[in-house]
Amino acid sequence: MVSKKISLMALFTAFAVILSYIETFIPTVGIPGAKLGLANFAVIMVMYAVGNKEAFFINVIRIIIIGLFFGNMxxxxxxxxxxxxxFIGMVLLKSTKRISMIxxxxxxxxxxxxxxxxxASVILKNVGIFTYVPILxxxxxxxxxxxxxxxxILYKRTREYIKL
Structure with a gap:
């Protein structure tokens, strides 16, 4: 069971990193800073199939790897x-068990x-940036x-294979 969990975590971490990498090639369409959030695909799958703690770990590791290779501090x-x-919002909603994965x-x-x-508002010391919230x-x-x-869709098709 432990080896299955380690394998799943490695697989989903790699999946999240690859999705983040792919996303670096997709241009933002008129909305600076907006991205598809492809890596969230892997995070949500792990939240539902394995657990919140593991999903959080994968998300942080992915951010650090992508940041070191393609970004900055x-x-x-x-x-x-x-x-x-x-993540906090997703965990709280998921815990109600009444809210769909979508x-x-x-x-x-x-x-x-x-x-x-x-x-951004803290770093730039500018609350005016909140006017951008509706677009985002x-x-x-x-x-x-x-x-x-x-x-x-993927969870329903694979849950029997990825559940621990």
């Missing part, structure tokens, strides 16, 4: 802030953007919906 700070706010992913996408806006919320809803639908 600012990108790591922004990613960690977004991931932390997003809704959890949507809220995760929205809250990730909120977390990044908060850290729409982007988070759209990308969260796509990630949630894909996560839900």
């Amino acid at each position: 600012f990108s790591i700070c922004f990613s960690i802030a977004g991931a932390l706010v997003s 809704t959890v992913a949507i809220i995760g996408g929205v809250l990730h953007n909120v977390g990044q806006i908060i850290i 919320m729409i982007a988070g809803i759209i990308t969260g919906t796509v990630i949630g639908i894909l996560s839900n």
Whole structure:
């Protein structure tokens, strides 16, 4: 059982890193800072298949790896802030057991953007940046919906193989 868990964690960590890497090639379409959040696909899968603690670990490791290879300390700070706010929200919603995986992913996408806006306002010492929130919320809803639908489909098809 331990070896299966280690293997699953390595697989999903690699999956999250690869998805983040792929995302570096996708241009943002008119919304600076907006991304698809492809790595959240792996995080949500692990949250539901293995557990919250493991999903958090994978998310942090992915952010550090991608930040070291393709970013800088600012990108790591922004990613960690977004991931932390997003993750807390997703865990709280998931724990109610009444909210669908798709809704959890949507809220995760929205809250990730909120977390990044908060850290940006602290770093830039500018609260005016919050005027950008509605645009990022729409982007988070759209990308969260796509990630949630894909996560839900893959989870249903693979849950018997990846459950511990």
